[in-house]
Amino acid sequence: xxxxxxxxxxxxxxxxxxxxxxxxxxxxxxxxxxxxxxxxxxxxxxxxxxxxxxxxxxxxxxxxxxxxxxxxxxxxxxxxxxxxxxxxxxxxxxxxxxxxxxxxxxxxxxxxxxxxxxxxxxxxxxxxxxxxxxxxxxxxxxxxxxxxxxxxxxxxxxxxxxxxxxxxxxxxxxxxxxxxxxxxxxxxxxxxxxxxxxxxxxxxx
Amino acid sequence: xxxxxxxxxxxxxxxxxxxxxxxxxxxxxxxxxxxxxxxxxxxxxxxxxxxxxxxxxxxxxxxxxxxxxxxxxxxxxxxxxxxxxxxxxxxxxxxxxxxxxxxxxxx
Numbered sequence: 001x002x003x004x005x006x007x008x009x010x011x012x013x014x015x016x017x018x019x020x021x022x023x024x025x026x027x028x029x030x031x032x033x034x035x036x037x038x039x040x041x042x043x044x045x046x047x048x049x050x051x052x053x054x055x056x057x058x059x060x061x062x063x064x065x066x067x068x069x070x071x072x073x074x075x076x077x078x079x080x081x082x083x084x085x086x087x088x089x090x091x092x093x094x095x096x097x098x099x100x101x102x103x104x105x106x107x108x109x110x111x112x113x114x115x116x117x118x119x120x121x122x123x124x125x126x127x128x129x130x131x132x133x134x135x136x137x138x139x140x141x142x143x144x145x146x147x148x149x150x151x152x153x154x155x156x157x158x159x160x161x162x163x164x165x166x167x168x169x170x171x172x173x174x175x176x177x178x179x180x181x182x183x184x185x186x187x188x189x190x191x192x193x194x195x196x197x198x199x200x201x202x203x204x205x
Numbered sequence: 206x207x208x209x210x211x212x213x214x215x216x217x218x219x220x221x222x223x224x225x226x227x228x229x230x231x232x233x234x235x236x237x238x239x240x241x242x243x244x245x246x247x248x249x250x251x252x253x254x255x256x257x258x259x260x261x262x263x264x265x266x267x268x269x270x271x272x273x274x275x276x277x278x279x280x281x282x283x284x285x286x287x288x289x290x291x292x293x294x295x296x297x298x299x300x301x302x303x304x305x306x307x308x309x310x311x312x
Binding site for chain 1: 206209210213214216217220221224227228230231232241242245246248249252253256257260261268271272275276278279282283286287290291294
């Protein structure tokens with residue numbers, strides 16, 4: 001090492017192997033965002049748990065929720081998480097055919113999840129159990145609806161980035177964004193595990 | 206590449222197993238009824254761990270220290286928010302005078 005200018009060596013300045021690459025810092029920053037998003041969801045979970053008994057003489061979770069569609073939604077989201085991971089891996093290794101197949105599957109499974117959720121919402125609304133019926137239903141629609149809005153935003157994001165790659169080829173920065181999308185999608189699956197357990201499995205017992 | 210495919214496949218298999226176990230616990234009388242919520246919570250936390258390790262690929266390796274520390278902080282805040290809310294609201298419910306008694310007092 002050059003003793004005259006020790007700070008010129010990035011390894012000496014940081015005590016490691018130099019500044020982290022863009023891919024690592026972007027993933028770290030996005031991870032911080034995801035954690036803040038999960039903290040927001042935790043407030044929704046807490047209010048749902050507190051408000052579950054407050055049904056104001058209306059229908060409760062046992063009468064309203066059905067386990068079969070919730071189970072199918074869980075499978076949709078789990079498999080779309082799996083294909084999303086494979087798709088990101090494929091585009092990082094420039095396996096373009098596998099990338100498009102995986103992300104098409106991710107989109108279809110995510111859209112199927114959303115369709116099932118919307119059909120459940122319309123079933124509840126038709127039964128007179130809308131968000132204005134009781135504090136319990138307000139909490140239910142805000143918690144599950146917030147997750148659904150995240151899924152819808154994720155589908156838009158996915159479509160946009162896959163179209164960019166289809167038109168412009170596998171650009172480095174788009175691949176990085178798809179990597180962030182993968183983190184987002186896996187985190188939404190984690191939130192859904194909480195919803196399935198707290199809302200559906202504990203509610204429909 | 207093969208290592209990551211193996212990780213995703215293992216994660217999928219474990220998550221399917223844990224989901225099936227959750228449905229089994231909630232539907233059948235396999236577990237003593239008052240213990241079912243605890244069992245479901247344990248299975249959910251286990252599945253979240255599986256997602257973190259196999260899908261989000263969290264580890265304690267040297268290039269992952271920042272991510273793991275941020276996750277630890279996030280878990281701390283989530284625990285404080287959820288457990289704190291439940292704790293405070295349960296005590297409020299237990300300590301509040303019933304509405305009818307309150308109205309009679311103010312007469």
